[in-house]
Amino acid sequence: MWNKKWVRITLISLAGALILGLSAYSIVLHDQNTSLKNQISAVYQRSFEELMSDMNSLQTKLYKLEAATGLNQYSMLLTDVWRQTGDTAGSLSLLPVSYAGTSALTQFINRTGDFCRSLLRKLSLGQSITQEEYDQIKKLAASCGEVIKSLQELYGKGFPQDGFSEAVFIPENDEKGTLDFSNQEFPRLQYDGPFSESTENKQPEGLGKNQVNQQQAAEIAAKFLGVDAGTLTADGECNGRIPCWEFSGNQDGRAFLISVTKQGGHILWYRKDNGGGISAIPTDQRYRELSKAAQQYLAEKGYGESAPSYAQFYNGMAIINLAPVEKDVVLYPDLIKVWIDIYTGEAVGLDANNYLMSHKPRDLKEPKLTAEAAREKVTPSLVVSSTRLALIPLETGEEKLCWEFTGKIEDRDYIIYINAETGQEEDILMIQHTNDGELVM
Numbered sequence: 001m002w003n004k005k006w007v008r009i010t011l012i013s014l015a016g017a018l019i020l021g022l023s024a025y026s027i028v029l030h031d032q033n034t035s036l037k038n039q040i041s042a043v044y045q046r047s048f049e050e051l052m053s054d055m056n057s058l059q060t061k062l063y064k065l066e067a068a069t070g071l072n073q074y075s076m077l078l079t080d081v082w083r084q085t086g087d088t089a090g091s092l093s094l095l096p097v098s099y100a101g102t103s104a105l106t107q108f109i110n111r112t113g114d115f116c117r118s119l120l121r122k123l124s125l126g127q128s129i130t131q132e133e134y135d136q137i138k139k140l141a142a143s144c145g146e147v148i149k150s151l152q153e154l155y156g157k158g159f160p161q162d163g164f165s166e167a168v169f170i171p172e173n174d175e176k177g178t179l180d181f182s183n184q185e186f187p188r189l190q191y192d193g194p195f196s197e198s199t200e201n202k203q204p205e206g207l208g209k210n211q212v213n214q215q216q217a218a219e220i221a222a223k224f225l226g227v228d229a230g231t232l233t234a235d236g237e238c239n240g241r242i243p244c245w246e247f248s249g250n251q252d253g254r255a256f257l258i259s260v261t262k263q264g265g266h267i268l269w270y271r272k273d274n275g276g277g278i279s280a281i282p283t284d285q286r287y288r289e290l291s292k293a294a295q296q297y298l299a300e301k302g303y304g305e306s307a308p309s310y311a312q313f314y315n316g317m318a319i320i321n322l323a324p325v326e327k328d329v330v331l332y333p334d335l336i337k338v339w340i341d342i343y344t345g346e347a348v349g350l351d352a353n354n355y356l357m358s359h360k361p362r363d364l365k366e367p368k369l370t371a372e373a374a375r376e377k378v379t380p381s382l383v384v385s386s387t388r389l390a391l392i393p394l395e396t397g398e399e400k401l402c403w404e405f406t407g408k409i410e411d412r413d414y415i416i417y418i419n420a421e422t423g424q425e426e427d428i429l430m431i432q433h434t435n436d437g438e439l440v441m
């Protein structure tokens with residue numbers, strides 16, 4: 001009897017100790033999670049505030065275009081708007097929100113910059129801006145105002161200030177609202193360019209034919225991330241240009257979002273929180289290391305060989321644009337964005353939208369012109385630093401095989417493309433070095 005009583009007392013004591021231990025552990029774990037959530041929420045709040053500031057700057061510069069008269073002033077302002085759209089798109093890309101909800105806004109920002117770049121080209125050819133184009137600039141400024149108003153309303157409701165879960169994954173019926181511009185009407189721009197209406201309406205070429213359901217998409221996302229499918233939260237679906245299934249979750253204490261295409265079951269978009277950091281341009285050596293990490297990441301994920309193109313740097317991340325390489329030809333139409341943590345070298349994001357829109361089997365023929373023959377078509381004032389074959393997209397939607405010459409004229413960096421068949425100069429790009437990285441104009 002005594003032994004049974006003693007055993008019972010001992011078991012009760014052990015159970016009590018275990019409960020107290022688990023309670024203490026739960027408190028510590030809760031405190032750690034709360035601290036992590038608050039840190040991440042602060043990073044997202046700062047990114048959201050930067051987006052509002054960038055949208056205000058974009059609208060101001062568009063308004064200035066309405067008042068400009070001189071050719072030099074107009075060209076300078078168009079260049080400013082083009083640069084500002086790059087900064088604004090960068091700020092938007094840092095927010096951990098649904099790709100579907102922000103894709104319309106991203107498209108609007110890209111089109112605005114692309115439209116202004118097309119006007120710059122017109123001016124450089126001695127052509128004038130038409131009244132219709134002036135009217136389109138006014139519409140763009142007005143649309144910026146509508147976006148700013150929406151952002152301010154969300155900010156006033158507490159987005160994204162009130163904690164981790166609300167800052168990152170807000171339910172659709174939550175009174176704080178969501179960062180969703182999918183139903184907002186943006187002006188239709190009439191021009192030729194890579195983000196123009198005609199280009200946006202083309203069908204994706206890299207998806208395949210098979211359809212995947214939500215459960216299959218969850219398995220694909222889980223395999224890509226290296227997690228169990230049961231840990232993913234199904235966030236619904238998006239019905240944009242590339243319809244997809246959306247999921248969220250937590251990996252190593254960090255939140256992530258991922259989208260899987262309904263057709264073909266490909267990863268469309270992925271972002272994991274990197275905890276933020278100081279925006280700084282890395283050294284050349286560090287940039288090479290980050291580019292190599294991005295290339296290795298794409299190779300591991302099945303994209304094969306790739307070549308880095310240009311990069312921008314925000315909140316401790318390098319957003320590196322890479323183009324697949326096939327038969328020693330750089331395929332620029334299939335460009336992929338990879339987010340790399342500057343400090344750890346970890347890949348924390350992927351945007352395969354361009355790749356899935358353009359990737360297809362191609363008959364890449366041998367160039368008729370040698371590199372040496374094509375070099376003779378380039379201005380002698382360019383000090384060439386590198387030469388390679390590249391497939392480039394034209395504003396008409398065509399693709400051309402070209403010799404790519406990168407180099408300097410005095411202290412300015414250029415990329416010149418010579419058609420590998422005809423010897424015609426297809427494009428001239430100038431690389432602008434900014435505080436956030438590189439812009440190619």
